[in-house]
Amino acid sequence: MHDDMTPAARGAPHARLLLDHAASGQRQWIKRNASLYRSGDPVADYVFFIHAGSFKHYRTDETGARKITAFPACGDFLALDSIGLVRHTCTAVALEDSEVDAISYAILRQHLTILHRLLAQSIRKMRASTAQLHHTTAEQRLAAFLLDLAKRHGRLEGTPPRYRLPMSRCDIGNYLHLSPESVSRVMHQFKQASLILLENRDITLRDASAMEAIATVAPPASPHADQHPLATSHMSKS
Incomplete structure (x- = not known):
């Protein structure tokens, strides 16, 4: 059987397991400079695994200034920070033609241990990045x-x-x-x-x-x- 998983996904057992259980037809193609979601958009019941390409993830402060928080790329997840929210607080824009796989909250609820690990990993990355920048x-x-x-x-x-x-x-x-x-x-x-x-x-x-x-x-x-x-x-x- 043909395996179209990226090297990052093949090397990430958590992502592989979630994608194996995700419904077919959930892949999305995002053109360069197009947004996957924007701040203020309603949160759909999905997180996104980056199959190919890369994104700019940023928030906008009260003055309208943008602050880039990450450059998620192949093998990373997007919208983990939006779980439990009604609207997105950040924007994800493709830096190049990209592909993402949508993984529903229903799938995540079936694999809570994996979700907790992904959230913990995301928090550790954020803390490490903050410490480095200061x-x-x-x-x-x-x-x-x-x-x-x-x-x-x-x-x-x-x-x-x-x-x-x-x-x-x-x-x-x-x-x-x-x-x-x-x-x-x-x-x-x-x-x-x-x-x-x-x-x-x-x-x-x-x-x-x-x-x-x-x-x-x-x-x-x-x-x-x-x-x-x-x-x-x-x-x-x-």
């Missing part, structure tokens, strides 16, 4: 972000890892709490240090180990330090 430098944030995208695309096994950035630098900056100029500056530093290769939106991690070191090393002692010391040491080689 206690790291621009270099650390961007290095961790690029590494995470490579891992999510299953690209760290490649030599060297290569993938496409579906989001803009403005969106990256919004998510990482950095200005677009800071994103461009650090990208340029990484490129000058031969850590990455950029070709339009295609990125190659030329030294994933060095990027990992930048992402995980302790932040500088001085609160006024503008650049990560490990990043500086790599930049000086260029």
Whole structure:
């Protein structure tokens, strides 16, 4: 039998079990820049598993400003945060042509243990992301972000890892709490240090180990330090 599951779904037993029990005909195709749901829309009795593609997930504050909370991609779930609500509080927009599988609440109620694990995992990711954004430098944030995208695309096994950035630098900056100029500056530093290769939106991690070191090393002692010391040491080689 043909298996059209993505590598992420095949490697995620929770997703595989839910999809095996989901009703047929629940796949949805979302065009680039189209929304799967928007803030204020009524919540349907579904969560969504991303079969292919990626999304921008954001909320809008009282001033109308958008804050990107995540870039869910293949293997992730959407609308878990809307369970129990009447209307969505966030918007999910496709960054590229994407496919999602709708999983009904009825299916989730049959697998409460899996649902609880998915919700707990979502909370852990949110807390980890919040901690990182408040206690790291621009270099650390961007290095961790690029590494995470490579891992999510299953690209760290490649030599060297290569993938496409579906989001803009403005969106990256919004998510990482950095200005677009800071994103461009650090990208340029990484490129000058031969850590990455950029070709339009295609990125190659030329030294994933060095990027990992930048992402995980302790932040500088001085609160006024503008650049990560490990990043500086790599930049000086260029």
